[in-house]
Amino acid sequence: MAPVVVADDVSERYGDTVALDGVSLTVEAGEVFALIGPNGAGKTTLTRCLTGTRTPDSGRVELLDEAPNEAAKERLGLLPQDFNPPDRLSARELVAYYAGLYDDARDPDDLLRTVGMDPDIETWYGDLSGGEQRRTCVAASLANDPDVLFVDEPTTGIDPAGRRALWDVFEALADRGTTVFLTTHYMAEAERLADRVGLLADGELVATGSPASLIAEYGGEQYVSVETEADPAALDDLDYDVTREGDSLHILGVEPTEIGDLAAELDVRGIDFDALAWTEPDLEDVYLRLADDPTLATTDTAGIKA
Numbered sequence: 001m002a003p004v005v006v007a008d009d010v011s012e013r014y015g016d017t018v019a020l021d022g023v024s025l026t027v028e029a030g031e032v033f034a035l036i037g038p039n040g041a042g043k044t045t046l047t048r049c050l051t052g053t054r055t056p057d058s059g060r061v062e063l064l065d066e067a068p069n070e071a072a073k074e075r076l077g078l079l080p081q082d083f084n085p086p087d088r089l090s091a092r093e094l095v096a097y098y099a100g101l102y103d104d105a106r107d108p109d110d111l112l113r114t115v116g117m118d119p120d121i122e123t124w125y126g127d128l129s130g131g132e133q134r135r136t137c138v139a140a141s142l143a144n145d146p147d148v149l150f151v152d153e154p155t156t157g158i159d160p161a162g163r164r165a166l167w168d169v170f171e172a173l174a175d176r177g178t179t180v181f182l183t184t185h186y187m188a189e190a191e192r193l194a195d196r197v198g199l200l201a202d203g204e205l206v207a208t209g210s211p212a213s214l215i216a217e218y219g220g221e222q223y224v225s226v227e228t229e230a231d232p233a234a235l236d237d238l239d240y241d242v243t244r245e246g247d248s249l250h251i252l253g254v255e256p257t258e259i260g261d262l263a264a265e266l267d268v269r270g271i272d273f274d275a276l277a278w279t280e281p282d283l284e285d286v287y288l289r290l291a292d293d294p295t296l297a298t299t300d301t302a303g304i305k306a
């Protein structure tokens with residue numbers, strides 16, 4: 001099956017600023033792809049190129065087998081980062097406006113309920129809270145029940161419960177086969193929603209893979225953190241590497257089943273501690289490592305699904 005989204009060696013600059021530098025990736029039908037990376041890495045620029053809002057300086061971009069500008073609009077949903085709808089419409093009027101652009105649209109009230117908004121509230125869009133505005137915009141982007149949905153930082157400004165509610169919305173879409181391309185600064189969001197994650201740094205896609213594979217490759221070791229004043233040298237003879245991180249010693253590579261023995265060993269050695277916690281690496285660890293030093297990345301940078 002042909003991929004739904006293709007970027008092949010895409011480069012784009014704004015004046016002297018290189019925003020994208022030879023980015024290649026594909027997204028398959030029904031896949032959820034999350035693009036992560038530091039501020040200014042090029043995420044919005046890539047989203048714009050993939051959706052036809054910008055034409056890249058070089059490289060090939062395809063959306064649903066067409067140049068993005070030619071792709072069937074009724075099959076696409078787009079929530080730009082800087083979406084700025086008219087202020088003096090209620091949420092219902094706004095979503096109804098976007099639904100009215102399509103022959104076959106979802107019910108605006110249902111859409112608003114789906115994103116946790118009461119459709120009967122008559123407050124103007126401009127007077128809604130930032131999180132309510134963003135939820136309304138997510139509802140508007142779903143008006144045509146798109147096959148491919150691009151959402152640029154969809155949950156920014158939304159409270160934790162609301163964010164989780166929107167994750168449920170995106171998960172339900174993915175379960176129905178909607179292809180979702182999302183950018184986010186929330187690693188938990190990418191980890192929960194994405195089949196594959198791509199990390200952009202300085203306009204280059206430095207690593208792609210499933211959250212689990214990226215964590216396994218770049219997340220580092222699981223560790224026990226022990227809040228203590230003890231010197232790492234006091235544990236030199238253990239089978240673990242030990243480092244000091246702020247108030248704590250990090251004892252690397254400890255399996256969950258070994259925690260009890262380790263705590264007992266600290267006791268035997270007379271090492272006082274205020275807290276002990278086991279931590280396994282997550283996508284945030286991957287992000288922090290690779291965004292800090294992209295040269296550590298060794299995976300397939302083409303972003304082509306194996």
Ligand SMILES: Nc1ncnc2c1ncn2[C@@H]1O[C@H](COP(=O)(O)OP(=O)(O)OP(=O)(O)O)[C@@H](O)[C@H]1O
Nearest residue numbers: 014017018019037038039040041042043044045046
């Ligand atoms: N219209 C523009 N004119 C000039 N430079 C721009 C323009 N848009 C983006 N840039 C620059 O291009 C680079 C990539 O920006 P982009 O918005 O794509 O990054 P981003 O990864 O989406 O960032 P953020 O996480 O902050 O939203 C940045 O250095 C930015 O300053």
